[in-house]
Amino acid sequence: MTLSEQLFDKAKNYIPGGVNSPVRAFRAVGGSPIFIKSAKGAYLYDEDGNTYIELINSWGPMILGHAHELVEKAVSDAIQKGFSFGAPTRREVEMAELICSIVPSVEKVRMVNSGTEATMSALRVARGYTGRDKMIKFEGNYHGHGDSFLIAAGSGAMTFGEPDSPGVTKGVANDTLTAPYNDLAAVQALVDANKGQIACIILEPVVGNMGLVKPVEGFLEGLRKICDEEGIVLIFDEVMTGFRLAKGGFQERCGVIPDMTTMGKIIGGGMPVGAYGGKKEIMDVVSPAGPVYQAGTLSGNPIAMAAGQAMLTHLSENPSVYTRLEEIGTTLTNGMKANMEKIGLNYTLNHVGSMFTLFFTDKPVNNFEDAKTSDTALFGRYFQAMLKRGIYLAPSQYEAMFLSTALTDEHIQTILDANLESLKEVV
Numbered sequence: 342m343t344l345s346e347q348l349f350d351k352a353k354n355y356i357p358g359g360v361n362s363p364v365r366a367f368r369a370v371g372g373s374p375i376f377i378k379s380a381k382g383a384y385l386y387d388e389d390g391n392t393y394i395e396l397i398n399s400w401g402p403m404i405l406g407h408a409h410e411l412v413e414k415a416v417s418d419a420i421q422k423g424f425s426f427g428a429p430t431r432r433e434v435e436m437a438e439l440i441c442s443i444v445p446s447v448e449k450v451r452m453v454n455s456g457t458e459a460t461m462s463a464l465r466v467a468r469g470y471t472g473r474d475k476m477i478k479f480e481g482n483y484h485g486h487g488d489s490f491l492i493a494a495g496s497g498a499m500t501f502g503e504p505d506s507p508g509v510t511k512g513v514a515n516d517t518l519t520a521p522y523n524d525l526a527a528v529q530a531l532v533d534a535n536k537g538q539i540a541c542i543i544l545e546p547v548v549g550n551m552g553l554v555k556p557v558e559g560f561l562e563g564l565r566k567i568c569d570e571e572g573i574v575l576i577f578d579e580v581m582t583g584f585r586l587a588k589g590g591f592q593e594r595c596g597v598i599p600d601m602t603t604m605g606k607i608i609g610g611g612m613p614v615g616a617y618g619g620k621k622e623i624m625d626v627v628s629p630a631g632p633v634y635q636a637g638t639l640s641g642n643p644i645a646m647a648a649g650q651a652m653l654t655h656l657s658e659n660p661s662v663y664t665r666l667e668e669i670g671t672t673l674t675n676g677m678k679a680n681m682e683k684i685g686l687n688y689t690l691n692h693v694g695s696m697f698t699l700f701f702t703d704k705p706v707n708n709f710e711d712a713k714t715s716d717t718a719l720f721g722r723y724f725q726a727m728l729k730r731g732i733y734l735a736p737s738q739y740e741a742m743f744l745s746t747a748l749t750d751e752h753i754q755t756i757l758d759a760n761l762e763s764l765k766e767v768v
């Protein structure tokens with residue numbers, strides 16, 4: 342047994358399923374999870390002494406690679422000055438000012454401790470602001486584990502949602518409506534059937550959580566128009582895409598500006614941080630400025646803010662980060678396409694900037710139904726074949742890969758060689 346296997350066996354005695362977040366258990370790809378000992382730059386090092394090239398980067402935050410000196414230094418400086426005060430600090434003001442200057446839709450912002458907290462709070466604020474109860478979300482989008490988001494579409498587009506997890510009540514499900522991604526007509530139908538009752542529409546402007554799926558031409562613009570016509574708050578969940586697909590998130594790239602934005606992952610530079618923000622008049626309903634309650638003992642924590650501030654400052658001052666990420670993304674995905682052509686495969690490769698997914702299906706993937714046509718067993722074999730060759734992918738077909746600036750041209754070639762060999766081995 343490897344040390345990772347031994348640790349996993351032990352973990353299962355004390356932690357549900359042996360992990361603190363389900364995807365880490367490798368259920369979707371088989372085998373036993375790799376336990377990580379340390380990481381630096383483009384590499385992960387496991388308990389058994391193996392080295393891997395990273396294509397997840399902690400699900401996005403490590404956009405500059407692991408243990409980047411800038412963030413390391415900011416954190417070690419902050420640690421000298423105390424861990425938590427539960428009182429305001431200068432850094433929180435600077436961080437808020439920085440976020441407002443970077444993210445187009447954000448005029449005021451509140452810091453929280455995770456993406457889940459950000460979306461839960463944004464939903465409450467949208468409801469408090471509009472005085473309405475219902476929400477529209479999209480199949481295959483993920484917004485953390487808040488009750489209101491763990492709702493599947495009911496049978497037939499007009500029906501109420503169904504709880505997607507035991508423990509979520511039917512009462513909560515009644516207020517969550519679900520539409521297929523990229524389907525404006527379905528959204529319009531839900532809005533028409535629930536006139537004056539929809540508080541917000543929330544979506545990932547580029548989806549990372551069913552594998553990478555892009556908005557089709559006109560989809561985001563169409564949602565903006567519906568929201569304007571009906572007084573609905575448009576929320577972009579940019580927990581994954583924020584500070585990644587452009588400095589100011591995908592909204593900067595596509596030019597469609599939501600009313601509210603939720604952020605996480607990169608914003609903490611690897612520390613547990615989230616944030617939600619938006620138009621002044623909406624954010625001013627948040628307590629103590631307004632009546633909508635939301636709070637946090639460790640929110641705006643000085644160590645976490647130091648990491649986040651170092652990260653965001655670097656990103657905002659170095660546009661070359663994004664040029665390089667585009668370059669890496671294009672080289673890698675073009676190389677993978679060339680590999681597939683070489684051996685006569687025609688799988689769908691979706692790609693935006695530094696995020697991509699290879700779907701094991703020939704069908705174009707524009708929504709969750711399309712994504713589900715993928716051969717997930719084949720993906721599992723591909724995942725193991727890549728792991729064996731020292732490439733660490735996200736352990737599920739329904740995830741995106743996240744690139745970092747720590748990847749060199751040599752790394753990219755190594756990944757492409759492994760990709761070709763792995764495809765030949767498993768298909």
Ligand SMILES: *Cc1c(COP(=O)(O)O)cnc(C)c1O
Nearest residue numbers: 455456457483484485578580581
């Ligand atoms: C990761 C993620 C979340 C949840 O963030 P946590 O920090 O895991 O709670 C919410 N929305 C999106 C789009 C995400 O990718």
